[in-house]
Amino acid sequence: MPSQKAMKTGSACPPPPEKGKLRLYSMRLCPYAQRTRLFLAAKGIEFETINIHLKEKPEWLFEKTPIGKVPVLEKDGDIVYESLVCNEYLDGIYPDKCITPSDPLEKARQSMVLALWDAKVIGFYYKLVTAKEDEREALTKQFLDGLEYIENALAKPFFSGDKVGALDYNLWPWFERVCMLKGRGVELSVDKFPKLTAWMERMMEQPAVKACYFPPEIHHEFGKSWMAGSPDYDVGLEE
Ligand SMILES: N[C@@H](CCC(=O)N[C@@H](CS)C(=O)NCC(=O)O)C(=O)O
Secondary structure (H helix, E strand, C coil), rough: CCCCCCCCCCCCCCCCCCCEEEEEEEEECCCCHHHHHHHHHHHCCEEEEECCCCCCCCCCCHHHHCCCCCCEECCCCEEEEEEEHHHHHHHHHCCCCCCCCHHHHHHHHHHHHHHHHHHHHHHHHHHHCCHHHHHHHHHHHHHHHHHHHHHHHCCCCCCEECCCHHHHHHHHHHCCCHHHCCCCCCCCCCCCCHHHHHHHHHHHHHHHHHHHCCCHHHHHHHHHHHHCCCCCCCCCCCC
């Protein structure tokens, strides 16, 4: 098994994956790459991972993606980047256990919830993680107000309906990281978010979620190194 350690500037570009084999360029603690890891786990697809040091990126990363971000997929000379695009591509090339909805209206609904997530929640999440004490109250309010849109979008046991699906996996990575906000005084209370908190418990039971899970200690350790300006992309790995 190739090393999980993050590859850096100056490293040699790994040879392309063998014919028919899928490769994921990732960063172990990246929530966007986790979206794709969740799809891969849920679909039971075999793949290899190359982790990238995102502060000292290997030059060859830009040959794969001009944006220079993970996740990126590579298979038989084809390259796909952007988490949501990667996930739809996976359902396209491995149609078994399709996760993406085929109904146009349902697909639009799921995309609209993700647009709400981007517009109303995610920016405040990152601002809160790094906020100074005196900024926290206002940001907490904005974050929790945004999250109400997401609570209201949850009409069934899962965002995708009666069964876990694309929208659930695409939202989950930040809920796994909600522990990061606890230290900022933000908790998702059962009173304010009864549907979201119950959904989080159901999600924790999903095999794909378990397979891609990092515990709060690892998120905290990574977060600390990230805030100190030198992210430890190999956090928790053996020497
Ligand atoms: N819109 C992208 C966002 C991906 C993203 O921001 N990935 C981060 C890691 S969590 C990254 O690669 N950052 C490197 C950089 O910004 O230079 C997606 O959905 O895939």
